[in-house]
Amino acid sequence: MGDFELLERDGLARIGRLSTPHGRLETPVLLPVVHPDPARQPVPAPELRRKFGLSAVITSSYITWRTPGLRERAEAEGIHGLLGFDGPVMTDSGAFQQHAYGHVEVGPEEILGFQRRIGSDIATVLDVFVEPSADHAAAEAGVATTTERARAAREVTRGLLAVPVQGGLHGDLRYRSAVEASETGDVLAVGGVVPLLEQYRFPALAQLLIAARPGLAPDKLVHLFGTGHPAAFAFAALFGVDVFDSSSYHKFARRGNLMFPEGTVSLDGIREPFCGCRLCGELPLTEVARLPAEEKERRLAEHNLLVCATEVARVRQAIRDGTLWELAERRATAHPGLLAGLRAAVRGARVFLPTEPESRRNFRVIGATSGLRPSVIRFLSHVARWKEGKGPFRPLGWRPLVPSILRALPSEDAGGAMLYYEVPTPLGGVPLELTELYPSGCYLGMEEFSEERTGVAAPDLSDVSLPEARDQLEVWTRRHVRALFEWQHGAEGVTLGQRPFEVERSRRTGRVRALFHGGRRTFILDFDGLPRPTFAGAELLRSSLAPPRARIRVAADATEFVAAGRSLFSKFVEGGDSSLVPGSSALLVDGADRLLAVGRLVLAPVEMGRMARGVAVRVVAHAKAPEPMPEPEPTPLGEGEDAPPDRSTGQL
Numbered sequence: 001m002g003d004f005e006l007l008e009r010d011g012l013a014r015i016g017r018l019s020t021p022h023g024r025l026e027t028p029v030l031l032p033v034v035h036p037d038p039a040r041q042p043v044p045a046p047e048l049r050r051k052f053g054l055s056a057v058i059t060s061s062y063i064t065w066r067t068p069g070l071r072e073r074a075e076a077e078g079i080h081g082l083l084g085f086d087g088p089v090m091t092d093s094g095a096f097q098q099h100a101y102g103h104v105e106v107g108p109e110e111i112l113g114f115q116r117r118i119g120s121d122i123a124t125v126l127d128v129f130v131e132p133s134a135d136h137a138a139a140e141a142g143v144a145t146t147t148e149r150a151r152a153a154r155e156v157t158r159g160l161l162a163v164p165v166q167g168g169l170h171g172d173l174r175y176r177s178a179v180e181a182s183e184t185g186d187v188l189a190v191g192g193v194v195p196l197l198e199q200y201r202f203p204a205l206a207q208l209l210i211a212a213r214p215g216l217a218p219d220k221l222v223h224l225f226g227t228g229h230p231a232a233f234a235f236a237a238l239f240g241v242d243v244f245d246s247s248s249y250h251k252f253a254r255r256g257n258l259m260f261p262e263g264t265v266s267l268d269g270i271r272e273p274f275c276g277c278r279l280c281g282e283l284p285l286t287e288v289a290r291l292p293a294e295e296k297e298r299r300l301a302e303h304n305l306l307v308c309a310t311e312v313a314r315v316r317q318a319i320r321d322g323t324l325w326e327l328a329e330r331r332a333t334a335h336p337g338l339l340a341g342l343r344a345a346v347r348g349a350r351v352f353l354p355t356e357p358e359s360r361r362n363f364r365v366i367g368a369t370s371g372l373r374p375s376v377i378r379f380l381s382h383v384a385r386w387k388e389g390k391g392p393f394r395p396l397g398w399r400p401l402v403p404s405i406l407r408a409l410p411s412e413d414a415g416g417a418m419l420y421y422e423v424p425t426p427l428g429g430v431p432l433e434l435t436e437l438y439p440s441g442c443y444l445g446m447e448e449f450s451e452e453r454t455g456v457a458a459p460d461l462s463d464v465s466l467p468e469a470r471d472q473l474e475v476w477t478r479r480h481v482r483a484l485f486e487w488q489h490g491a492e493g494v495t496l497g498q499r500p501f502e503v504e505r506s507r508r509t510g511r512v513r514a515l516f517h518g519g520r521r522t523f524i525l526d527f528d529g530l531p532r533p534t535f536a537g538a539e540l541l542r543s544s545l546a547p548p549r550a551r552i553r554v555a556a557d558a559t560e561f562v563a564a565g566r567s568l569f570s571k572f573v574e575g576g577d578s579s580l581v582p583g584s585s586a587l588l589v590d591g592a593d594r595l596l597a598v599g600r601l602v603l604a605p606v607e608m609g610r611m612a613r614g615v616a617v618r619v620v621a622h623a624k625a626p627e628p629m630p631e632p633e634p635t636p637l638g639e640g641e642d643a644p645p646d647r648s649t650g651q652l
């Protein structure tokens with residue numbers, strides 16, 4: 001119990017699970033705030049799972065403790081008995097009441113002891129709610145007290161503990177608080193943010209999440225206190241928030257407001273039955289307006305809960321699809337505050353980069369920050385590095401890595417000097433050899449649909465004298481292969497790329513599909529344009545690249561399993577190439593640098609070994625099954641060898 005297991009991810013966002021005494025939390029998860037007094041709870045706790053699929057809840061231990069009648073019942077029946085809920089129950093400690101009323105009447109030991117006695121699955125340390133307006137000294141004192149109480153709490157309990165991360169708007173304190181919470185907590189609960197959420201101050205929220213991030217242990221859950229608006233779930237998930245909680249569904253309902261991922265709508269103005277959800281199928285919103293006050297409030301609360309639960313499912317699906325940035329950008333149109341928050345997020349690209357996947361299936365432009373996503377920042381800085389010492393680059397038209405163009409494109413001038421070209425893409429200038437790489441190769445933006453687009457532009461060669469025209473395809477193919485290995489492995493890759501590879505091209509699209517060496521298939525080019533090694537290719541990489549490049553070293557107890565094709569678990573990772581990222585291909589080697597298998601990273605190297613459970617590297621090929629599963633080819637838009645690759649996959 002208590003070890004977080006990561007199953008799928010998209011950047012910092014993760015699908016994972018955590019066992020509690022009352023069942024598993026499957027993250028990202030929304031914990032609706034349930035009032036401990038069943039009479040004051042608009043949607044009875046037992047219905048939450050049945051009607052909305054909400055499998056865990058949070059409630060206030062402080063209100064329970066403070067309210068005569070509730071305290072005795074909770075002591076007698078446990079918190080699950082009091083709520084009538086048998087799934088995981090997290091309890092909060094009362095710090096929020098300190099924010100709301102200026103004080104709490106309970107001490108840290110007493111409220112922790114109470115949470116344990118009533119059988120809370122995740123007890124929260126009584127933190128100091130640090131207001132966003134707090135100065136550095138006050139915030140520092142709040143963090144210090146919170147940490148002290150967390151350490152004392154850890155001494156006396158082996159149960160799951162949520163430890164708040166405070167620090168106000170002071171980045172250094174958020175980081176320190178995150179580091180200290182990671183030492184004692186199972187759930188790292190970022191707090192003191194409700195005032196920011198209420199005022200749509202998403203840039204400030206982004207900045208503090210960015211500041212805290214490097215301090216948050218990767219094997220702990222990250223909770224964000226008070227994230228209740230469905231428009232903000234995708235945004236929070238981008239930063240690696242695994243647990244949302246909120247009473248907003250009820251608060252909004254009380255004020256006659258409906259929450260949608262696209263924004264908030266007041267029931268008063270609704271004249272059209274525009275919502276097609278199952279609750280509206282029973283009773284459209286236009287009818288709900290006519291109900292008596294109490295019933296109306298319940299109906300609205302239910303509606304808000306359904307919308308929230310659906311949006312969490314949507315976020316989970318986006319993580320599985322690798323489209324969370326796109327979803328967050330779509331949702332940001334709900335409020336300019338969210339748009340501003342995304343802009344602050346992309347400015348913090350460095351915290352996203354270690355877990356940013358090597359590639360994704362699609363890159364679809366949604367809004368103003370799309371071209372600034374971490375994947376683009378990384379790509380462009382990698383391009384700049386690749387271009388060093390090369391050039392000058394001559395502009396060339398759109399997407400020309402197809403044989404009919406390469407055949408006629410001079411690669412050297414009459415004096416034998418290399419000619420370089422780059423494609424002016426919406427992301428920036430991309431050298432010809434690299435145009436198929438993610439995100440350039442799958443970029444789908446407005447430009448694709450511009451009627452003004454001309455065909456492939458002829459390069460301007462007026463200042464060079466050219467040799468006689470001859471078929472350049474072979475020369476370009478060699479340059480392309482060399483460029484890809486240099487892209488992946490730097491100078492060592494150049495030497496590898498100069499080996500005599502034979503190339504197999506797709507008959508339909510003309511794209512390079514596989515590289516052969518010594519008669520054996522060694523690399524398969526994936527949809528992202530990167531050469532992925534077969535077992536034979538991995539052997540070639542191992543003999544060409546010095547350790548630790550491209551490698552993950554497997555502990556002795558696991559070598560046999562990995563060599564037989566089993567996944568490499570985090571706890572058996574001994575070391576490796578720290579520049580790899582999730583999705584990278586890696587050589588799995590033993591202590592003597594013998595090749596055991598080829599894998600694809602699930603975890604970032606910084607996370608390996610720190611996660612007690614779960615897979616670090618998925619094995620895709622090993623000695624007995626040396627070929628990775630090839631990716632299916634994209635469906636072409638047209639026929640013929642020069643048909644552009646289909647970039648219109650996915651739904652509108």
Ligand code: GUN
Pocket residue numbers: 092093094095096124125127129130164190191192193194225226
């Ligand atoms: N609920 C909303 N914000 C907070 C917070 O900062 N700490 C705690 N314990 N609960 C909260």
Ligand code: ZN
Pocket residue numbers: 275276277278279280303
């Ligand atoms: Zn509806």
